Amino acid sequence: MSQEPDHGRTVAAHGSRIDAYVDRYAARATGMVASEVRALFAVASRPEVVSLAGGMPYVTALPLDVVGELVSDLVARRGPVALQYGSGQGDPHLREQICDVMRLEGIEGNADDVVVTVGSQQALDLITRIFIDPGDVILAEGPSYVGALGTFAAYQAKVVHIAMDDEGIIPESLAQTVYALQTAGSRIKFLYTIPTFQNPAGVTLNAERRGQVLEICQRAGVLIVEDNPYGLLGFDGDPMRALRADNPDGVVYLGSFSKTLAPGFRVGWALAPHAVRDKLVLAMESAVLSHSTFTQLAVGEYLATQPWREQIKTFRELYRERRDTMLSSLEALMPAGCTWTRPRGGFFVWATLPEGLDSKVLLPRAVAERVAFVPGTGFYADGSGARFMRLSYCYPEPERIREGVRRLAGVVEQELQLRDTFGTGAYPDHIGVDTPGPDLA
Amino acid sequence: MSDLGHVLVLAGGLSYEREVSLRSGRRVSEVLRAAGVSVETRDTDASLVPSVLADPPSAVFVTLHGGAGEDGAIRSVLDLLSVAYVGAGSDACRIAFDKPTAKTMVRSVGLRTPDSVTLPKETFHDLGASAVLGRIVERLGLPLFVKPSRGGSALGASIVRSAEDLPSAMVGCFAYGDTALIERYIEGVEVAVSVVDLGEGPVALPPVEIVPVDGVYDYAARYTAGRTEFFAPARLSPEVSAACAEMAVTAHTALGLRDISRTDLIVDAEGRPHFLEVNVAPGMTETSLLPMAAEAAGEDLGSLCRILLEQAAARGSA
Numbered sequence: 034m035s036q037e038p039d040h041g042r043t044v045a046a047h048g049s050r051i052d053a054y055v056d057r058y059a060a061r062a063t064g065m066v067a068s069e070v071r072a073l074f075a076v077a078s079r080p081e082v083v084s085l086a087g088g089m090p091y092v093t094a095l096p097l098d099v100v101g102e103l104v105s106d107l108v109a110r111r112g113p114v115a116l117q118y119g120s121g122q123g124d125p126h127l128r129e130q131i132c133d134v135m136r137l138e139g140i141e142g143n144a145d146d147v148v149v150t151v152g153s154q155q156a157l158d159l160i161t162r163i164f165i166d167p168g169d170v171i172l173a174e175g176p177s178y179v180g181a182l183g184t185f186a187a188y189q190a191k192v193v194h195i196a197m198d199d200e201g202i203i204p205e206s207l208a209q210t211v212y213a214l215q216t217a218g219s220r221i222k223f224l225y226t227i228p229t230f231q232n233p234a235g236v237t238l239n240a241e242r243r244g245q246v247l248e249i250c251q252r253a254g255v256l257i258v259e260d261n262p263y264g265l266l267g268f269d270g271d272p273m274r275a276l277r278a279d280n281p282d283g284v285v286y287l288g289s290f291s292k293t294l295a296p297g298f299r300v301g302w303a304l305a306p307h308a309v310r311d312k313l314v315l316a317m318e319s320a321v322l323s324h325s326t327f328t329q330l331a332v333g334e335y336l337a338t339q340p341w342r343e344q345i346k347t348f349r350e351l352y353r354e355r356r357d358t359m360l361s362s363l364e365a366l367m368p369a370g371c372t373w374t375r376p377r378g379g380f381f382v383w384a385t386l387p388e389g390l391d392s393k394v395l396l397p398r399a400v401a402e403r404v405a406f407v408p409g410t411g412f413y414a415d416g417s418g419a420r421f422m423r424l425s426y427c428y429p430e431p432e433r434i435r436e437g438v439r440r441l442a443g444v445v446e447q448e449l450q451l452r453d454t455f456g457t458g459a460y461p462d463h464i465g466v467d468t469p470g471p472d473l474a
Numbered sequence: 475m476s477d478l479g480h481v482l483v484l485a486g487g488l489s490y491e492r493e494v495s496l497r498s499g500r501r502v503s504e505v506l507r508a509a510g511v512s513v514e515t516r517d518t519d520a521s522l523v524p525s526v527l528a529d530p531p532s533a534v535f536v537t538l539h540g541g542a543g544e545d546g547a548i549r550s551v552l553d554l555l556s557v558a559y560v561g562a563g564s565d566a567c568r569i570a571f572d573k574p575t576a577k578t579m580v581r582s583v584g585l586r587t588p589d590s591v592t593l594p595k596e597t598f599h600d601l602g603a604s605a606v607l608g609r610i611v612e613r614l615g616l617p618l619f620v621k622p623s624r625g626g627s628a629l630g631a632s633i634v635r636s637a638e639d640l641p642s643a644m645v646g647c648f649a650y651g652d653t654a655l656i657e658r659y660i661e662g663v664e665v666a667v668s669v670v671d672l673g674e675g676p677v678a679l680p681p682v683e684i685v686p687v688d689g690v691y692d693y694a695a696r697y698t699a700g701r702t703e704f705f706a707p708a709r710l711s712p713e714v715s716a717a718c719a720e721m722a723v724t725a726h727t728a729l730g731l732r733d734i735s736r737t738d739l740i741v742d743a744e745g746r747p748h749f750l751e752v753n754v755a756p757g758m759t760e761t762s763l764l765p766m767a768a769e770a771a772g773e774d775l776g777s778l779c780r781i782l783l784e785q786a787a788a789r790g791s792a
Contacts, residue, residue, distance in 0.1 A: 048685060048704050055699065065698075067694050067697035067698045075492045394649045395649070396649075401490075453599075454598050
């Protein structure tokens, strides 16, 4: 180190930046930094905190003893197969069973067009990998699933949000956006949508609009990626007909056993047109060679031997009770000026705060009061959405949900007082997306 | 294994800095194990008191940051349990953790610290924010630094360069605490000086200079490797470096601290250090300043922690 004095300082060689590889990361890793919001969620994992943040299924409602026996029996009977590498496309028998599951939503798929993936999240990653060059446009609902936005960002896609209301994507907004982008020469690679019990908004695309969305995309040559993890968890009537059911060539359908069975198996799938399917299998093989044979066979055994439709009913009833508790608690306790969606299935309520409030600013105080939620900014690619927050009802017991909403209402009250003190201008929209961890997505 | 017996590293807690604390706890546990110490790491929850009573450790290393870890609460409980621990006692922690009180104390022994005002949010509500904020800007000038009066890791802290940005800085600050410390921002070199007392009185480790890549030493810059450039020792003249060391040792002594502390300060353009705050449970993560200072001094972090635990065990409980 040199020692030339300079205004009381000395000029030195380079300092340490701790990470020896700091200048070698790809540009897409630039945004991978420690974040305050993630730090706050570390507190939310403690049992003292009522977490209305996590999107974790209530797996305790499964017959765990039965699942345990099934897994043990699988190893005893079929161990040499279950513990061996499998095919890149996934176990053929499970793919047949997946077609049975999809039939509940009107899909007549062929097992040969199914690719089994590590949760539908991996299907999303593979789809993005094979379609997206940096700068390509992906259309997505605004707000959209945080895990999808993370994947799209990793492949340097440009996400353009499409406006939604209580009935899902607004077709006129979709048509206008597609027209404007295509006129400007943008390459729209696909529309990513969660049409049923959307994460995070909890809303469902109505039947009439489904036809309109399909038509708009077909006319414009825009592929649809339909992500449908919650479709079988509706609280009223039969499942909605999937978009894929009415356009096999224009839709890649993503499904998952994470919510209808358990996320720990990490079994999801993509159903794709043949040519896309071929590319997905190759991409799958280059990513992980093959999915876990063990968990695929375990899920297959579960579907073959257990009353899985009855189990889904059990989940539906459980989540319906929790949804009801959350809605009645919000109604009874939240300050005037707050609004929220009324989901007819799935896991989430999307709440809007009174004008001028910022859910990210609210979060530290909420954590101090022992309640957590996910701020809206995580669900927009541009970091907007500060007035919103996602409240999940899937995991806490009903009495904990009520207590959580009570605490949250108190926090919003305090924040309203602060807004009145400092003015609405003191709450600018934050830029920058804070991605929660996998248990919160 | 050392003859220290088994020690307990406390990490986690329910403060905003839980994640940082867990990282500090892991690091301290690792280096202690490497130094031959039998270590148990645990969170602070309802099982803590019964487990300590059932199997008392020879000493405790507190790596809890923020809240109960630094405000004296956990240390009071350890006193109640008659368990020895590394670091300041609960009374000293209570004073040091409250930044305005600590500033008053160090100023009373002649240390330079930026002019400031401390106000709870109710004051703004009761008297009207714009009148009070206007007077603050008039009195202290710009730029200002706004932070919660208690807490760490720059959570809720921000630099204010124009008066119109002050209200949003206040809202950000009040997200993390009910009382704000608003101080005159001194442009200069950010420096941290760790102090350790290995039985022969408090000694300053080499000052560490902090140069955030994006100019702001915020949460991301603190805990993302690569986002900040550190110089250990700091690029200071021997005289300025000595003044920084003296400031840290004086603060440590004046605040009645023990064993270990870290003083954060800023060196202005004239080479004068200004006291900002002191930490009684300094960060011990891979990107933390005390471990860097120890390395710059040629100290092995594991040996240093082991000696501190041995001292605490020999001293016994309060």
